[in-house]
Amino acid sequence: MPSSPPTAAGTAAANDMAPRLNDAQWGDIVQQLGAEIAGPLSHALERIQELIATGQIDRQGLRALRESVAQAREAGMVTQQLSRLASGRLRLSRERVHLTQVMRGVLAQRSRETQARGIQVRQMLQPIEIMADGSLLFSLLNAVMDWALANTHSSLEMRLDLTPWPTKARLVCRFAHRSLDLGSAPTVTLSDTPESLNSLTWRLIEQTALTMGALPLREDEAGITLLTLEFPHIVSEETRAPVPAGAASQQAPAPPVPPSSAPPMERDDQLPAHNSKPLAGCHLLIVTPRKELRQQIQDAVRHMGLIIDSVGSMNEALAFCEEGLPHGIAFEQSLHGPDFDRLHADVTAEVPSFSFIEVRDGEQQTQLSTATPDRLARISRTNLGDALPSVLLFELSKAI
Known part of the structure; x- marks a missing residue:
């Protein structure tokens, strides 16, 4: 029988929408x-x-x-x-998101980490589009990966398909939370469930899913954990915009739209968009030997909830990325040389849409990656405080 971890919403009854948590x-x-x-x-x-x-x-x-x-x-x-x-200040947007592509992007972003840990990830992903808040979806999928990688003892299986009826998108994450060599009882009781399965990261998965309207169900049985997330708002063939015959191969994808620019679904207060911290949990690496520039970048994005690390050279950045990729890299222009070219080639070979932001001294018009031939975003140091949050919101939303 599925175990019921002692969480606030109660995964055993996850097919019923949980109320907001009380004090x-x-x-x-x-x-x-x-x-x-x-x-x-x-x-x-x-x-x-x-x-x-x-x-x-x-x-x-x-x-x-x-x-x-x-x-x-x-x-x-x-x-x-x-x-x-x-916080009560979260503004959800409903936009068309290709769930399969986002999932593959997250898996590609985490591939170095899984390889370093010797964890094999099996993917069985059907092409499915849903209506959802892209920022929250990205956060949810990364939280699932954090939680699963911290608890698996062998491999990780990710499956994406559709339920028969009513039709929903179903993401299943399966892994062994106990070493199979040790054997296990036919049924694992709550006391046998590792405490790490009920960590804060699990709380985050549960509450993010419920906030999105997705339905989380977790089963811990015989040393195996099975997490199922159901997304009810799928994009069916009938709701897709028609494409003229012969135009499919010529049609270029529209540039990504930052999640905050979509019309709000709920809590339509007049608070600034950054109050919702749409990039909370995303990881930014700053590359500069200058302490004052590093501090200026950190100050510009301090309110965004980012995880920030910094190194002083491109060689250090390359070593940092060997252990696992951040979501974006901001670097100063003087470091744009052969070492950067190696880092750029290495990272983009793995994640083609990876975000690089070049910070320049002097007057420089802010440019998004979609407007430059080399696909690098550029920003003047004098514009960091005003423009960097918006640039990051756009660039890191490309994976969504």
Whole structure:
């Protein structure tokens, strides 16, 4: 029988739309946040105290320190996305989104990470379009990948198809949350379910799906976890715009539209669009040796909820990307040379629509990647505060 993890919405009854969380339920999430941040930071503090006492730290201890800080950071970023859902200022848009292409883009973006962990990802994706908020969908699929990669012991299976009737888009994520070598009982009880399956990331998946109107159902049985997400608003053949005969091969795709430009579905308040933090959880890498420029870029996007890392050279950026790709790279113009060309070729061979933003000194007209021959977005340093958030919103929405 499916297990029912102790979450606020209750996945056992996920086929019924869950009500908004009350204060007590959000209190439980805040308590869980405290545990997921305090634990890793306590381990990090122990390592630091050991370093202070001995004056030395080995490679294993340094790696453990880094992992502890990374875990606490990830918990904080997940909570930032949860707070976005709880803020009451979220404005949902309904736009036509090719679910299959977005899923493939997310898998391509995470391919280096899966390969580094030795995880095989099997894809069985039917071509399906839905009506949904593209930004939330992107966040949801990345959260599913975060959660599955953190819990799988072998491979990961992603299947996308349609339910028979009523017709819905159905995304199924399947993985073994226990080592199959250890064997498992015929039925896994709640007490046998790893605590990591009920992490803050799971909370994020559940609440993002319910906010979108998607239906999450999770089953943990015999060491196998099966997550099903059902999206009710599909784009059928009847609703697609007709294409003249012979024009399909000539028709160029329309440039992507930032999610915030679509008409709001609900909560049509007059708050600025950035209050909804549509890019919360997206990862930006800044490449510059200049501390003041790095700080200026960070200040310009501080309100957007991005995960931000920085390195000082293209060689460092290349090494950073070997472990896993960010969602976009902002770099200063002086670094546009052979090392950048290698990085660009390496990344775009894997993710052709990857976002690069070149920051220039002096007066420079802001250009989106769709308006430049080399598909690089460009922005003047003097325009960072005013224009960079909009540029990032457009560029990172290309994957949607």
